Every structure is written in structure tokens, then in C-alpha cells.
Amino acid sequence: MYFRAIYTLLQSRTTASATAILSRRSMACSRYEYVKSYEQDDSILPNVWIVIRIDGKKFHKFSKVHDFEKPNDENALNVMNAAAVTVMQEFRDIVLAYGQSDEYSFVFRKETTAFKRRSAKLLTYVTSLFSSSYVLRWPHWMSQPMAYAPCFDGRVVLYPSDENLRDYLSWRQADVHVNNLYNTAFWKLVLQTGLSNQQAEERLRGTFSADKNELLFQEFGINYNNMPAMYRKGTILLRKRVVTGELPDEKCRQAIVPLHEDLISAQFWKTHSEILANKYVPGTHNATEPMSRLLSEQLKSLEAPLEQQLKNNAKIS
Structure with a gap:
């Protein structure tokens, strides 16, 4: 009886001590947990196309330091493409990705429940995964060692209708045509005729697409439509x-x-x-x-x- 009484007493004290510890932890949590109320609800609206677009930060400098071929560097573009493939392999709800130059757009299907449709979670995951994948895939495509890591920013844009989504992607592809046609003419003038950057800009100022096409054909024998489709589209x-x-x-x-x-x-x-x-x-x-x-x-x-x-x-x- 004596030993049983001692055992019961010790057991009760242990239980009381554990209860006290749990109580203190609970009190501590409840005391500080109020800070969670400052977090904003960033849940994305249901039934909308979610587009996450990432852009290179100061990529003009990055491409110059790493001696990218002008006006287009096929291997550098494929580093971007390889990083985008990694993102699509991770997120199976991405139905389409579109890239050009130093940007990529990822289109999530309307019904996606990834990260409970939290905007910040989706944006940071896609941007950080793309950035790290770009660095990892670099030596697979580029012969020159990476001098420093690139940086990408990102944004989330919502499109309610199929037409809106198509117009967005059309806008990005039209941007490719405008920029690449200009860059092709610009760098041909600089690299093959010896014009300075300022002189080439002045030569192209006020010209239309037809003018640039004519310049490429007449002065350099280039039919722009025969250039690699990846550069043009x-x-x-x-x-x-x-x-x-x-x-x-x-x-x-x-x-x-x-x-x-x-x-x-x-x-x-x-x-x-x-x-x-x-x-x-x-x-x-x-x-x-x-x-x-x-x-x-x-x-x-x-x-x-x-x-x-x-x-x-x-x-x-």
C-alpha cells in the first residue's frame, strides 16, 4: 500500500507538471499568435486564368558581361527554355508557357488548386524555381562560366476569359517581332558597317517594319522571314x-x-x-x-x- 501511494503521488505530480508546461506553451502561443492577423488574404479569384510572368533584372548588363551573341544567342535562349521546362515539370497545372528574350509567361489552368491559389506562394515558388534552374542549367548550354547569378522578378496577372488570355499571348508574341526585327537591323548596322550604337539608332529612328525588312535585304542580303523561327516567334x-x-x-x-x-x-x-x-x-x-x-x-x-x-x-x- 505504501509503495502504491508513493507511485500514485509521483504520477499525479508528473501529470500536473506536463499539464502546466502545455498550459504555458498554449498561453505563449495565444499571446503572440495575434500577429498572424496582419497577414493579408491573397487568395486568387476562382475560375480565372492565372499567368505568372518572370522578367530578367538588368539583363542587358548580364548579357554584355557574358558576351551573348548579337542579336540572338541560341544557347542563352535555351537556358531560359530549359529552366521553364523545369517549372512545368514541377507544376502540372501549367498548360502553356511562352518565352522570349529574358522573360517567360506561365499559364495555369483556371481550376488549379496549387498552393490553395495563394498569389504570393505561386509567384515566389515559380520565380525562385526558375532562377535556381537557370543557374543549374547554365553549364549544360553555355561554355562560358557564369560570372554572377542573374536575378528575376515576377508578377501575377489574372485573365477572366479565353479571349483575354489569347490577346495577352498575342501581345507578347507581337512584342517579339517588333523587338527582334529592330535588334537584327541594329546589330547588323553596328557589327557589319561599323556604325556606332548612336549612329545605328539614328539610322533606324522613324522607320517602319517594311523599312527594316528592306534594309536587311538590300544591304545584307537577309530575308527576315527565313531567320530561325525561335528568334522571330x-x-x-x-x-x-x-x-x-x-x-x-x-x-x-x-x-x-x-x-x-x-x-x-x-x-x-x-x-x-x-x-x-x-x-x-x-x-x-x-x-x-x-x-x-x-x-x-x-x-x-x-x-x-x-x-x-x-x-x-x-x-x-
């Missing part, structure tokens, strides 16, 4: 079921496909109708040779698990 990234005809089972070969097409035209939206469909299902892409390096490397990474799956199926049969 930017890069569109779409999630597709890629068919190559090499393997019997194509279901696992889903990849992010880079396209350089005219997304201003109605034909683009007919061809890729899954983008605006009520229920999003990735479309099919028939890959042909030569295949872009960006796509071929994705498919190679999928070959090993797919081949293993086929071996397993063969053993079962």
Missing part, C-alpha cells in the same frame, strides 16, 4: 504525349514540347485545342527528326524506366 512550351514510332507503348512518354509557331493565328488554337478545353488533357505530338535537343534529352531520360517497364511486361506475358 519566341518559344511555346506545351505538355504533349510524344509519339516517335520507336516503342510500342507511348503512354509514358509525356514531355514538354518546344514549339515556334504563330500563336496569334486561330489555327494554333485549333491545332492545340486542349489548352482551352473544359477538361485539360495533353494533346499528341508526332516527333520527327531532327528533334530539338530540349525534347530529345527529355525523351532519353524517360527511356530507361520505359524500357524496364517493357521488360517487366515481357516477363509477365
